[in-house]
Amino acid sequence: MNSTARWLRTQPGPRVRRALVPLIAVLLAIGLASQAGAAAVVDIVDADRQQGGYGVQVTVAVTCDPLGADGQAFVSVNLYQGTYPRRNYIEGFGTFGEIGGISLTCDGTAHSYSFTVLPTAAYADRTFRSGPARADALVTVCNLVAPETYHCEAAGSVTEQIRIRP
Numbered sequence: 001m002n003s004t005a006r007w008l009r010t011q012p013g014p015r016v017r018r019a020l021v022p023l024i025a026v027l028l029a030i031g032l033a034s035q036a037g038a039a040a041v042v043d044i045v046d047a048d049r050q051q052g053g054y055g056v057q058v059t060v061a062v063t064c065d066p067l068g069a070d071g072q073a074f075v076s077v078n079l080y081q082g083t084y085p086r087r088n089y090i091e092g093f094g095t096f097g098e099i100g101g102i103s104l105t106c107d108g109t110a111h112s113y114s115f116t117v118l119p120t121a122a123y124a125d126r127t128f129r130s131g132p133a134r135a136d137a138l139v140t141v142c143n144l145v146a147p148e149t150y151h152c153e154a155a156g157s158v159t160e161q162i163r164i165r166p
Helices: 003-010 014-036
Strands: 038-048 055-064 072-081 092-096 110-119 131-146 148-166
Touching: 014 110, 038 072, 038 110, 038 131, 055 072, 055 092, 055 131, 055 148, 072 110
Parallel strands: 038 148
Antiparallel strands: 038 055, 055 110, 072 092, 072 131, 092 110, 131 148
């Protein structure tokens, strides 16, 4: 038996292939539906140096799909400035919202949120400067699945080159 004949014998028959097509279609539909349930768009609008550079007040605009009764959404920003590992490098983190507390308004329209990004512990001895920086923003949606238990997933993100104002 040649190699082509052996290959043909190992392939699924027409009945198996016909049964697999609907199964694959259902699995794809489930995957797309789960991704579509938590959609958000985030944009970094502004970044102002605060407290002598120890913090940066960021403003983000977030548009997210409506959430269920037990859903909450949050936005976080990682801010990077300078060149790692040089002395001019600094990074920080800030967030708006918390589980069981304040949440983003998710109604399909854009809303603005302002919060402070502070240096991470490893860079607490450094300050942010006016000028270019990179910012990563992430919207996270959490749904209550059991008492005091949430399932969270990313709903939208963006990486932008920004300018920190004085």
